[in-house]
């Protein structure tokens with residue numbers, strides 16, 4: 001009965017309208033439109049900003065992927081899109097928790113196990129123009145005109161102003177080394193007795209801030225240093241303009257979970273890490289270790305083979321590319337590109353549900369790895385290492401793995417990082433790697 005009523009309401013149409021304005025940088029747009037509901041910037045691609053919420057879709061438990069797909073599809077069908085250019089089409093932006101859970105524990109209590117938002121205002125930045133789409137109440141002409149005005153004046157008066165510096169009151173931004181090493185050893189003890197072969201151990205750093213996080217400046221810094229990464233920020237559903245400051249899950253992740261457009265699917269295995277060296281010679285030696293080390297190769301192979309195997313279950317063809325080195329400002333990774341083509345249409349969320357968690361953030365075999373993480377790890381993962389991204393009415397979309405990330409709420413920021421542990425891993429080396437993975441976020445706080 002309640003569901004029937006719900007469905008009937010779902011049949012109501014949602015207005016959509018679009019305006020165009022001049023090009024803006026991500027930082028200018030964030031500063032002009034703050035508070036922002038979500039930010040999504042693909043590697044070297046256009047950024048999209050969500051302002052306000054026309055509608056939200058939330059779900060929990062193991063069925064959250066399918067529930068979001070079903071309710072999200074129904075919602076997107078209600079939007080009048082015939083007159084919209086493709087780039088201005090409505091998308092749902094959001095993410096899901098790492099584990100199948102009914103609710104999330106602190107510090108994640110503001111977030112849902114799955115939450116996606118249809119923005120009231122969706123701003124798509126481009127090199128030549130900015131598209132401002134409005135949905136539901138956001139499609140009202142005065143609202144759209146106001147956003148266009150705000151964007152037109154973006155950057156004025158702030159060009160020469162420096163952003164407030166964020167000063168972390170915690171002086172030692174490093175994870176507890178003995179604690180970390182003990183947990184790595186606990187995983188290796190389990191590997192010795194089987195069936196576990198790899199588990200990803202994560203750690204969290206909790207930092208107090210003296211000023212609220214300036215999102216525009218933070219994402220600009222992450223964009224300058226990590227342009228080839230997905231830069232993102234999400235606020236929990238129900239966040240109202242004026243709530244100060246809204247909680248934010250943000251980061252710059254190098255790892256694509258899956259991208260789907262029409263019948264083409266792109267994904268990758270990204271696992272196996274060495275730090276950047278302080279000098280060119282050390283850096284080259286590190287890369288050479290990454291390419292030759294058999295422990296790192298084993299750790300990587302669990303990921304590549306499982307992703308390819310899972311895709312073969314639905315895709316007509318799966319092509320596994322050559323393994324390569326992916327270099328970032330803080331680390332080098334082993335990467336294997338994986339490409340698939342479909343002969344039937346499949347929703348991007350079906351791939352998200354199948355692939356998450358890959359052995360890059362879970363382990364191998366999956367059940368033993370997840371059980372180990374539950375028992376050995378002290379980190380509350382929430383949305384960390386879980387899918388974040390968007391999907392549209394065609395079931396196309398793009399999802400990344402929410403690593404190199406942090407959760408900001410009130411005047412605290414919790415940073416997350418993790419490493420794959422296998423039989424041959426050296427706990428001390430893994431600790432240094434962990435520190436390198438905290439760097440992208442740590443550096444914007446220092």
Ligand SMILES: C=C(O[C@@H]1C=C(C(=O)O)C=C[C@H]1O)C(=O)O
Pocket residue numbers: 200255270271272273333360361385403404416417418419420421437
């Ligand atoms: C889990 C993280 O990174 C993952 C683990 C990696 C590894 O163990 O080498 C590499 C890339 C990511 O898939 C993280 O950065 O928090």
